[in-house]
Amino acid sequence: MVAKDPLFGHWTAKKFSATVLDDIWPEVTFFTLVATVVSVVSLKTSVDLGVSNQLLTVLGLVLGLVISFRTSxxxxxxxxxxxxxxxxxxxxxxxxxxxxxxxxxERTFPAGSSEAPMSVLQVxxxxxxxxxxxxxxxxxxxxxxxxxxxxxxxxxxxxxxxxxxxxxGIPGTIAAPDSxxxxxxxxxxxxxxxxxxxxxxxxxxxxxxxxxxxxxxxxxxxxxxxxxxxxxxxxxxxxxxxxxxxxxxxxxxxxxxxxxxxxxxxxxxxxxxxxxxxxxxxxxxxxxxLSGKPRHDNARTRKRKxxxxxxxxxxxxxxxxxxxxxxxxxxxxxxxxxxxxxxxxxxxxxxxxxxxxxxxxxxxxLPFAYQAHLRMSVWIYLLLLPFQIYSFYQIITIPATAFASFLMLGFLEIGQEIENPFNYDMNDLDLxxxxxxxxxxxxxxxxSATEIPFEHIFSKLNTPLAPADVRHAEELSKMDVYSMHGDDATPSGNHSLRKILVDGWKRVDMDTRKKT
Incomplete structure (x- = not known):
């Protein structure tokens, strides 16, 4: 999966293959050649191949919406x-x-059970x-x-x-019966x-x-x-x-x-x-x-499906x-x-x-009729595009047609590629x-261990009551009743423990907020 912006940095074959340029360039070249023919004939001869562009706006809006839906x-x-x-x-x-x-x-079964006891290793x-x-x-x-x-x-x-x-079959082997x-x-x-x-x-x-x-x-x-x-x-x-x-x-x-x-x-x-x-x-x-050779249906190609x-x-x-x-x-x-x-x-x-x-x-x-009709509509639109814009753009018709075909065909091909994201293409999911x-x-x-690590809980590396009380768990666990450090006025016991926990909440609440 290529997620980096391909427009910046060093271009590689990997980045190029992540685009759809290698798939759409024949079609883009074909429609650019059509635009070139229209422009050359109109410039070099007395025949003006330019026509009204009223149909262009209507068809362009409809195709744009359909292609957007296809990609989405x-x-x-x-x-x-x-x-x-x-x-x-x-x-x-x-x-x-x-x-x-x-x-x-530890697995034991009641007396009379058909299940045999199992050791810890077996379980x-x-x-x-x-x-x-x-x-x-x-x-x-x-x-x-x-x-x-x-x-x-x-x-x-x-x-x-x-x-x-x-x-x-025989358990634990690949031995097969007669049939x-x-x-x-x-x-x-x-x-x-x-x-x-x-x-x-x-x-x-x-x-x-x-x-x-x-x-x-x-x-x-x-x-x-x-x-x-x-x-x-x-x-x-x-x-x-x-x-x-x-x-x-x-x-x-x-x-x-x-x-x-x-x-x-x-x-x-x-x-x-x-x-x-x-x-x-x-x-x-x-x-x-012509040669009569059979087709290999199981041959795997890079063609996107x-x-x-x-x-x-x-x-x-x-x-x-x-x-x-x-x-x-x-x-x-x-x-x-x-x-x-x-x-x-x-x-x-x-x-x-x-x-x-x-x-x-x-x-x-997607239904075949939808895909085929959309593809044919885009082709017809791009085929007629040079005739409709030549009167306004003259020789610029050639690059304008190339860009329009690159844009529309590219979105169609992107929709085709990511529709099934489970193959080996560069834009597919990395399964x-x-x-x-x-x-x-x-x-x-x-x-990880399946037992609770009590011996690690009551150690010097654990300070459970911080930040209000930074004494480690080994020292705290030796107390019979909790008492606050250096505070003889506060009675010991649950009241003192509750107070230190509330004090810890106040410090966390105040010290972690953004200072204005």
């Missing part, structure tokens, strides 16, 4: 997407705090695993919105790899997802040496029967014109045994010549039809089902209070609601940053 509606979808990710962040942190702080680590592993699933939910939503189906990604698979794969019909929905893979299945599963070592092996090399080694002992290096495809990534979403995640080649956490599409010279697509279309045709909530929904089942388990065995159980349920429902709203934004484009921010927050929550 697209920006509203952009803001809604950001709000939904804020809701996911808030709900994720709330759930993590409830699980980490309120689920007891801690259980709670940390559920919090990892909360993180996996955000990562899975990121891949979902980008149209990246399946669970086999390096930032997602390590977080959910322990979940069962088959209805009757793939028992494969659970979470692990269903379509042929169009583009995952490469390994001939045999592998377990790379997690220590020793830098990461040197790519997925392609690993597939070759597995096919040839060679030993695999190195971790996998994420392949960074996609040029600098897509959203750059100065961080590694896979850096702190382990490499887990898998039956498919894991795709990188970021997989931006390649930019081709057709993205910068759209008119060349006509020649590609003609060549494809206002919506995704394949976004489904399968993996995020499966994760939410596991979290909901865990909440029900805690309530069933009276491990948490009903209020905490309600909090967990409400946050799970909030995640479900956010997912549905994100799918709505991602799957619902990787959002997911890593959630990951850091969840890690911070699990790093």
């Amino acid at each position: 509606s697209a920006y509203e979808r952009y803001q809604d997407g950001r709000k939904m990710w804020t809701n996911i962040t808030v709900a994720s942190k709330n759930m993590a705090q409830m699980v980490w702080m309120h689920v007891p680590v 801690t592993i259980e709670k940390k695993t559920m919090i990892n699933l909360i993180q996996a939910y955000a990562v899975s939503v990121k891949h979902l919105l980008r149209g990246e189906q399946g669970a086999y990604y390096r930032d997602l698979y390590p977080l959910i790899s322990f979940l069962p794969r088959h209805a009757n 793939d019909s028992e494969l659970l929905p979470l692990w269903q893979i379509a042929e169009t997802d583009g995952f490469q299945k390994l001939r045999e599963s592998y377990t790379p070592q997690t220590t020793g040496g830098p990461r040197k092996m790519t997925d392609a090399t690993m597939v070759e080694k597995v096919a040839s029967g060679s030993d695999i002992s190195l971790q996998i290096t994420p392949e960074r495809n996609g040029p600098a014109l897509t959203k750059p990534c100065s961080y590694d979403p896979e850096a702190v995640l382990p490499v887990i045994e898998s039956e498919y080649v894991l795709k990188p956490a970021r997989n931006p599409p390649h930019a081709s010549l057709y993205d910068f010279f759209p008119f060349l697509r006509l020649f590609r279309w003609l060549w494809r039809h 206002a919506f995704s045709e394949i976004a489904e909530s399968q993996i995020p929904l499966e994760i939410l089902l596991v979290l909901s089942n865990y909440s029900a388990y805690l309530l069933k065995h009276d491990l948490i209070k009903p209020a905490i159980g309600s909090g967990l349920t409400n946050n799970i429902l909030s995640l479900t609601d956010s997912l549905s709203n994100l799918e709505r934004i991602c799957n619902t484009p 990787d940053h959002f997911c890593l921010a959630i990951q850091r927050d969840l890690a911070e929550i699990t790093a």
